[in-house]
Amino acid sequence: MTDKGIIMSFQGALAQSIIVEIGQTLRRKISAQHNESLSERTKLVKHVFAIFVELAQNIMLYSAEQEIDISGKHSGVGLLVVSETHDRYCISSANRILREQREHLCRRCESLQSLSKEELRRQYNERRRLPRSTDKGAGLGLIEIARRSDSPLSFACVPLPEHTHALFMLSAYIDKPRHSLSSPTI
């Protein structure tokens, strides 16, 4: 048993209400899959949820593809997938970015890949003190995702046929608690 498949996927315009719905379902599903101690389950569910929220709100606010509803409200368009293998969860996102954001974003992800948990914690705390770059986010999302992950982030930027945009994909991994691996599934 190496591949258990997709737990949840969403493609389209991400409004806050959709993020809430999917997020709650995700928490329930993952919590129901585990019977470890309360502390371990809390941690696991919280880490998956925290990464999901940061990726989803990132698409909602910053995707280069935006949908506008009748009230004039913008929602970013993108793809979110939560999948699992026997020993870990994978939370992935994909969305359009402007071509000129490509290099900066990739450099940022690369720099986070090599940092230890302690270095990530320090960088999070330093960056939290900086003035906001936009009024919506604090630029902390990627660090938070890396902090909650059990393996380095994997990412890719793919050029799109139109020269103005690229596709940005990011995956974060969370290990399942060890002893849940050997116990039989009921």
Place this chain on the structure above:
Amino acid sequence: MHDLSIPSSSTTPAITARVQEGFVEIAGESYPENSVEFYQPLVRWLQEFMTTQKRHLTLHLRIPYFNTSSSKCLLDMLDMLQSYHYISGGAVEVTWWYDEHDEDMLESGKDLSENLDLKFVLMPYTGS
């Protein structure tokens, strides 16, 4: 000035602020679409309190989960209260409540307290 009472929603905490007692509580998860906008009424309330009341203020925070944008808002508010504590002479005390089964919630409190110079108490509670 008036007391402040904002009920919780699925993505925002309940906020209670009482002038006479110098009491502020933020309780619940925080991941609104726009954190700056959500915390604006509390920021204004705190600013008014600091300029007109000149009294002690106790802040109770019980926030099981917050997104990064809310995290920035929290630190900004606490920074503001730190200035009030040292420059304006208003005594500020913060209690960070954490679920005893939630090590991340404890760590979030530690992260904040290490970045501040305020009386900051970490207090466990038993989760439901």
